[in-house]
Amino acid sequence: xxxxxxxxxxxxxxxxxxxxxxxxxxxxxxxxxxxxxxxxxxxxxxxxxxxxxxxxxxxxxxxxxxxxxxxxxxxxxxxxxxxxxxxxxxxxxxxxxxxxxxxxxxxxxxxxxxxxxxxxxxxxxxxxxxxxxxxxxxxxxxxxxxxxxxxxxxxxxxxxxxxxxxxxxxxxxxxxxxxxxxxxxxxxxxxxxxxxxxxxxxxxxxxxxxxxxxxxxxxxxxxxxxxxxxxxxxxxxxxxxxxxxxxxxxxxxxxxxxxxxxxxxxxxxxxxxxxxxxxxxxxxxxxxxxxxxxxxxxxxxxxxxxxxxxxxxxxxxxxxxxxxxxxxxxxxxxxxxxxxxxxxxxxxxxxxxxxxxxxxxxxxxxxxxxxxxxxxxxxxxxxxxxxxxxxxxxxxxxx
Numbered sequence: 001x002x003x004x005x006x007x008x009x010x011x012x013x014x015x016x017x018x019x020x021x022x023x024x025x026x027x028x029x030x031x032x033x034x035x036x037x038x039x040x041x042x043x044x045x046x047x048x049x050x051x052x053x054x055x056x057x058x059x060x061x062x063x064x065x066x067x068x069x070x071x072x073x074x075x076x077x078x079x080x081x082x083x084x085x086x087x088x089x090x091x092x093x094x095x096x097x098x099x100x101x102x103x104x105x106x107x108x109x110x111x112x113x114x115x116x117x118x119x120x121x122x123x124x125x126x127x128x129x130x131x132x133x134x135x136x137x138x139x140x141x142x143x144x145x146x147x148x149x150x151x152x153x154x155x156x157x158x159x160x161x162x163x164x165x166x167x168x169x170x171x172x173x174x175x176x177x178x179x180x181x182x183x184x185x186x187x188x189x190x191x192x193x194x195x196x197x198x199x200x201x202x203x204x205x206x207x208x209x210x211x212x213x214x215x216x217x218x219x220x221x222x223x224x225x226x227x228x229x230x231x232x233x234x235x236x237x238x239x240x241x242x243x244x245x246x247x248x249x250x251x252x253x254x255x256x257x258x259x260x261x262x263x264x265x266x267x268x269x270x271x272x273x274x275x276x277x278x279x280x281x282x283x284x285x286x287x288x289x290x291x292x293x294x295x296x297x298x299x300x301x302x303x304x305x306x307x308x309x310x311x312x313x314x315x316x317x318x319x320x321x322x323x324x325x326x327x328x329x330x331x332x333x334x335x336x337x338x339x340x341x342x343x344x345x346x347x348x349x350x351x352x353x354x355x356x357x358x359x360x361x362x363x364x365x366x367x368x369x370x371x372x373x374x375x376x377x378x379x380x381x382x383x384x385x386x387x388x389x390x391x392x393x394x395x396x397x398x399x
Contacts, residue, residue: 003311003370004377008318012381015122015317018172022180024187027108031187035108039116048114049127050387055106056131059138062099065092066145067295090201093146097197100142103135104190117389122317123378126310127386129169130371132186133309136161137302141295143193147229148205151294158298159279160237161189162305166272167247169309173268173316174254189236196232208232268322271308274329275301282336285343289352296360303363304328307370314374328366335359 004012022028042051069092110128114120137158144154172178180186199207208229255265279301283290290297307328315322335355341347350358375386 001369001373002377003314003374004318004381005320008314008320009377009381011319012122012317012378015319017120017122018125018176018178018316020178020180022185022187024180024185026191027180027185027187031104031108035105035112038105039109039112042109042113044117045389045391046113047385047387047389048110048117048119048124051106051110051113052124052128052131053387055103055110056134058099058102058106059135059142062096062103062142063138065099066096066142070145072145072151072294086204090204093197093201096142096146097194097201100139100190100194100197104187104194107132119384119389121378121382121384123375123382123384123386126313126317126374126378129313130306130310133165133306134302136165136305137298139190139193141298143196144233146197146200146205147208147232149208149229149233151291153230153233155283155290155294155298157233157237158301159276160240162272162276164240164243164247166269166305166309166312167244167251169312169316170269171247171251171254173312173322174251174258174260174265179250192236267324268312270324271312271326271329272305274325275304275308275332278329278332278336282332282339285336285339286352289339289356292353293356296356300356300360300363303360303367304332307363307366310370310374328363331359331362 022032024031069089070086107128110124111120114124140154140157140161143149144151144157149157168178168180208227210228212226212228212231251265252262255262308326311326312322314320338350338355339352341349342352378384379386
């Protein structure tokens with residue numbers, strides 16, 4: 001399968017690079033200045049893409065540690081919402097927070113290393129954003145498990161995070177700028193994730209199960225109460241929706257300024273809409289299926305989401321038209337139909353649990369194939385290396 005068309009191969013070498021406008025206060029005054037200092041200690045033969053990959057690996061390592069040593073707090077049929085005594089595993093929370101911190105720093109250092117070594121490329125931009133799209137699913141899992149969030153809330157947080165992430169890249173297609181908010185950008189989200197893990201490591205999960213009483217907000221004799229961790233995650237979900245609304249407004253205005261029909265502009269998020277709606281329908285039809293394999297389910301969705309986002313980025317970089325459908329969505333829709341047939345017609349075409357495991361394997365396979373193929377294609381067209389920096393040719397002295 002070829003991911004770059006003939007038209008794209010002609011346009012790719014002429015790509016000038018997108019501009020990221022990070023208005024984050026933490027980024028401007030803390031993270032970026034720190035990374036400017038740290039990058040000077042990196043060897044100049046260390047490829048920027050390798051730095052990005054190390055950061056991504058740290059997040060996978062953090063997820064493995066919290067899932068293996070902590071796990072989801074609610075077991076099917078269980079009643080205990082949190083660990084009675086997690087003092088023996090608090091190091092795991094600190095370790096997870098450290099992994100997120102390393103990822104955040106590497107995610108900022110890679111671009112500085114690319115400019116420092118004069119190896120900036122469209123592949124580096126794609127690789128950076130592609131790793132970020134994967135972390136859209138990894139971070140809610142790491143932080144959610146650490147804070148004792150139930151799997152349902154983690155899924156909601158993940159789905160909420162995918163909306164502004166996708167729409168931000170949809171906006172970039174028109175504006176050629178990736179604009180990150182001052183207080184609602186990824187840097188603040190990563191800093192909050194690190195803070196939550198550190199606090200859990202110091203005090204334990206119990207602090208997140210403190211009851212929050214909103215008696216003053218009583219409506220129709222109903223008092224609103226909830227746990228601190230639930231309040232935090234739902235607040236973050238609301239911020240994601242607000243950010244997504246801002247992306248839609250900006251993209252609409254830019255499309256009008258560019259005299260692009262709104263029908264064309266609004267058709268471009270169709271793959272994401274199919275992804276989002278399919279998942280919602282699937283959960284509605286069989287919620288118990290998600291509770292059986294929550295981490296496999298969310299990782300499957302993460303791989304599909306990342307695939308869709310990366311394909312969109314490639315089309316922007318190569319100045320190709322947006323496609324309205326991608327093959328991994330066929331298998332997600334197939335899983336939904338398989339469950340629908342069982343629920344409404346009592347016909348089991350394929351065991352639901354098997355379908356989830358198959359979706360995981362297929363989505364992972366698509367992601368691996370895309371990653372390998374697009375690296376090969378871009379390196380061939382741009383005549384660059386992905387994970388190494390060639391040694392400069394020695395200057396021949398004239399006799």
